[in-house]
Amino acid sequence: MFKKFSTEEVSAQNQVKASVQRKIRQSIADEYPGLEQVLEDLIPKKSPLIVAKCQNHLNLVVVNNVPLFFNIRDGPYMPTLRLLHQYPDIMKKLQVDRGAIRFVLSGANIMCPGLTSPGGALDDEVGAETPVAIMAEGKQHALAIGFTKMSAKEIRNINKGIGVDNMHYLNDDGTSGLRILKTNRGITNKT
Template identity: 60%
Template sequence: MAGTFKKFSKEDVSNLSQVKSSVARGIRAAICETYPYLEETDIIETLIPKKESVYTGKCGHVTLCVINNTVLFFQERDGPWLPTLRILHQYPEMMKRLRTDKGAIKFVLSGANIMCPGLTHPDAVIHDEGEVGGAVAIYACDKEHAMAVGVLQMSTADIRGINKGIGVENMHHLNDGLWKMPNLS
């Protein structure tokens, strides 16, 4: 899925429709389960207020969660709901973090998946432990803000131990189509 949003535009969004309140509660609950920090700090009330209309749209195999014409979260098939980088930059504490070495930056920003050696290099840091399928924020060496959002393809223990192959699938990165299009209006 690396590069799903590479050439993304609002024309790629189909079936944008308001969801029933029960579906909206389900999305909200799934997001809170993945990111307990949002519920513990009541940030979820700011992001997805209970009385606000929630819309979903499709872009291929990706479902977008949209409020006030702004994409807040997205989900590929049955994967975890992932925040857009704009949301992650507002609430960086919400996700587990991995930091790549300098050599990986240009590849990640072009949409490439994150390889294990880029996460095990002496300049890289695995801040938080995670399991396969877990959502993670990808930071660049010496940078404050996340450059990508991804899904672990190996546990962090295996990334360290095996140290080859794809460690994280890059789902959304700075300057991709989703980043360049802050809202759907």
């Protein structure tokens, strides 16, 4: 992950105070209740927690030199794919059909027809503006992490356009991985 990610992408990195660390831990625990049992192992209270601020309002939560979570502006924390592969049940999942795999791995956003076709699968409990794991038909592990633009029910009913913004995908690098396209939240990044 982050094959080509370099220190030039990081504009600042700070070891956060204990109060900020508690706030980050609480935000992550609220967003991902499935991590509550292992959160102490992932982000130990006595271990230094570094927040690396990168270009385009991207923040990385780093513990022991390993990026675990990221967020954009003050949005929700999302796990890195490495962490998601270790704990695959912490996020809600959407599945794309086989035809969409190569596009998702190239960094393309997930289109509604790729989720609603026979190989795709939607979880009707997924709402709009929710971090989700993007699974692929016939594959065991997530291939991307995205942020829904509309709810699963809207994706099923509208069935056209972008359903999920692709935020982080397998084998991405620091400039195109964790990339942010224009969204309704006003975040931009040119790759």
